Amino acid sequence: MENWQIVWEARDSLISGLFTTIEIFLIGSVLAFLLGCLVVYLLEQAGPWLRRALRVAIDLMRTLPFLIFAYLLYYGLPSLGVRLDAWTAGLIALVIYHGAYFAEMLRGARLVMPAGGVEAARACGFHGFTLFRRILLPQLLIRVRPLIGNQLIYCLKDTAFLTIITVNELTAAANSIQAIYFIPMEAFVAVIGLYWMVSIVIELLVKWAGRFGRKRGFDHV
Amino acid sequence: MSEVPVVSLEGVSKSFNGVEVLRDIHLEVARGEVVSVLGASGSGKSTMLRCINWLEQPDRGTVKINGEHIGVDAQGKQMSVRALASLRARTGMVFQSFNLWPHLTVLQNVIEAPVHVKRIPRSRAVEEALALLDKVGMGHKRDAYPYTLSGGQKQRVAIARALAMAPEVLLFDEPTSALDPELVGEVLAVMRALSLDGYTMVVVTHEMEFARAVSDQVVFLDKGKLIERAPPERFFTAPESERVQRFLATHR
Ligand SMILES: Nc1ncnc2c1ncn2[C@@H]1O[C@H](COP(=O)(O)OP(=O)(O)OP(=O)(O)O)[C@@H](O)[C@H]1O
Ligand SMILES: [Mg+2]
Numbered sequence A: 001m002e003n004w005q006i007v008w009e010a011r012d013s014l015i016s017g018l019f020t021t022i023e024i025f026l027i028g029s030v031l032a033f034l035l036g037c038l039v040v041y042l043l044e045q046a047g048p049w050l051r052r053a054l055r056v057a058i059d060l061m062r063t064l065p066f067l068i069f070a071y072l073l074y075y076g077l078p079s080l081g082v083r084l085d086a087w088t089a090g091l092i093a094l095v096i097y098h099g100a101y102f103a104e105m106l107r108g109a110r111l112v113m114p115a116g117g118v119e120a121a122r123a124c125g126f127h128g129f130t131l132f133r134r135i136l137l138p139q140l141l142i143r144v145r146p147l148i149g150n151q152l153i154y155c156l157k158d159t160a161f162l163t164i165i166t167v168n169e170l171t172a173a174a175n176s177i178q179a180i181y182f183i184p185m186e187a188f189v190a191v192i193g194l195y196w197m198v199s200i201v202i203e204l205l206v207k208w209a210g211r212f213g214r215k216r217g218f219d220h221v
Numbered sequence B: 001m002s003e004v005p006v007v008s009l010e011g012v013s014k015s016f017n018g019v020e021v022l023r024d025i026h027l028e029v030a031r032g033e034v035v036s037v038l039g040a041s042g043s044g045k046s047t048m049l050r051c052i053n054w055l056e057q058p059d060r061g062t063v064k065i066n067g068e069h070i071g072v073d074a075q076g077k078q079m080s081v082r083a084l085a086s087l088r089a090r091t092g093m094v095f096q097s098f099n100l101w102p103h104l105t106v107l108q109n110v111i112e113a114p115v116h117v118k119r120i121p122r123s124r125a126v127e128e129a130l131a132l133l134d135k136v137g138m139g140h141k142r143d144a145y146p147y148t149l150s151g152g153q154k155q156r157v158a159i160a161r162a163l164a165m166a167p168e169v170l171l172f173d174e175p176t177s178a179l180d181p182e183l184v185g186e187v188l189a190v191m192r193a194l195s196l197d198g199y200t201m202v203v204v205t206h207e208m209e210f211a212r213a214v215s216d217q218v219v220f221l222d223k224g225k226l227i228e229r230a231p232p233e234r235f236f237t238a239p240e241s242e243r244v245q246r247f248l249a250t251h252r
Helices: A002-009 A011-045 A048-062 A066-080 A086-112 A116-123 A128-165 A170-181 A184-209 A211-215 B045-052 B081-088 B106-116 B122-135 B151-163 B181-196 B208-214 B232-237 B242-250
Strands: B007-016 B019-029 B034-039 B060-065 B091-094 B169-173 B201-204 B217-222 B225-230
Touching: A002 A011, A002 A170, A002 A184, A011 A048, A011 A086, A011 A128, A011 A170, A011 A184, A048 A086, A066 A086, A066 A128, A086 A128, A116 A128, A116 B081, A116 B091, A128 A170, A128 A184, A128 A211, A128 B106, A170 A184, A184 A211, B007 B045, B019 B045, B019 B225, B034 B045, B034 B208, B045 B060, B045 B169, B045 B201, B091 B151, B106 B122, B106 B151, B122 B151, B151 B169, B151 B181, B181 B201, B181 B208, B201 B208, B208 B232, B217 B232, B217 B242, B225 B232, B225 B242
Parallel strands: B034 B201, B034 B217, B091 B169, B169 B201
Antiparallel strands: B007 B019, B007 B060, B217 B225
C-alpha cells in the first residue's frame, strides 16, 4: 500500500511525462499522417523512377525497428554534423517511420479502389492535386479508417521507446520513479493504466470518425 | 458554309500490346447530332469513345473538339495536363458502371466539378444542379448517398453530373448495359429528352430500338474499323455491308 502512496506523491512527474507523451504523439501522428498523404499523392503523380524510390523508402522504413531508427537520428546523425535535441529527434523519427506506414496503408487501398471514380473525375476535368484532395483521398481515408486507429495506437506505443534517447515522456517518468524508490511494479502498472486511457480515447475518436464511412455505405461493400 | 464539327476524329488508330484495336477511324459529329455506335463486343467502341476525351491516347491521328486539337497539338506536341483537363471539361461522359463518387451526396456529386474545376460560385452551382436533377427526375434524392440508389437512379444522377459542366458533347458508353431490364426505360427516356433539347451525343449502345428512334447517324465498328455509317432508316433496313446485315440478323 505504501508503494502506491509513493507513486501518488510522485504524480507530478508522471503527469508531466504524460503530457510530453501526448504532445509528441499528437504532433507526431498528425504530421506522419500528412506525410503519408503526401507520399501517396507523389506516387500518384510521379514518373517511374521517383515512384520506385518512394516504394523502396517506404519498405526500408517498414522493415526497420523503430528503436534503431530513433537511435540513428539521435546518436548517429551527430557524426554527420547534424545535432538534434532528443525531443526533435524523437518527433522526426515518429513522423518518418509512421508516415511510411500511413503511406503504405493508403497505397494498398488505392490499389484495390475501382478505377471508375477517378476516370469519371478526369472526364470532368479534374487533375493533379484537386483530383487527389477532392475525389481520391476522401475515399481512401474512409476505406483505411479501421487501420488508422491501429496505427495511431502503434504510434503511441512507439513513443515509449523515446525514453531511451532521453525524451522525458511517460515511460521515462515511470522509470525514474522505480529507480529512485525501487517500486517497479507499481510505477509501471500506473503507467500502463495511463497508456490504456490514452488508447481508449483514440479508439473512441476513431470509432466516432467511422460514422462518416457508415453514412456513405462503405461498411456495406 | 459548313459549321465546324463538335467532334472530329481523323485517321485515329490505337493498339494495345501490339493488337490493333482501332484502325484509321474517321468520324465527324455535327452540333446537335446524335450518333449511335454499334458493333460486337471487343470491336473497339469504348476505346473510340474514350479517345474523344483522351482517356485513351490514340497512337496516330487527330482528335478535335469544336475544331480544337485535344491531347496533342497540330505540331504533334503533347499538351500540358492542365490544358488537356480543361478541354476534357468541355465533354461529358456517362459510364456503364455509373462511377458516382460514393463519398458525396447526389447534389454534391453534381456540383463537385462545376465548383472545383470550373470554379463557379457554389450557390449558382447548386441552383443549376437542382434544375438538372429535376430534369432527370432525381430532385427528391438530392441528399441521398449513391449506395442507396437503384442502378437507374444512379445513372440519371451521373447524367446530371455530366450535364452540369455544360459540355459541348455527351459521350455515353453503354449507359444501360448494367441495369436491370425494368430500369432501362427510365434512363433511355432521359437520353431521348436530351436529344430533343439539342444536345450533341455519341452513344455506344446495344439498344437497337433507341438507336433507331433517336439517332441521326448510326455507325458500325468491326474489328476496329468503322465499316458503315448511315442514317438509322437506311442502317436498319438496307445496310451496305454484309457484316452489318449479319449483326442485325442476330440482334433483333
Ligand atoms: N486498357 C486496355 N489494355 C489492353 N487491352 C485493351 C484495353 N482496353 C481495351 N482493350 C482491348 O481492346 C479491344 C477493344 O476493346 P473495347 O473495350 O474498345 O471494345 P468494345 O467494343 O467497347 O467492347 P464491349 O462491347 O465488350 O464493351 C478488346 O479486345 C479489349 O480487350
Ligand atoms: Mg465497351
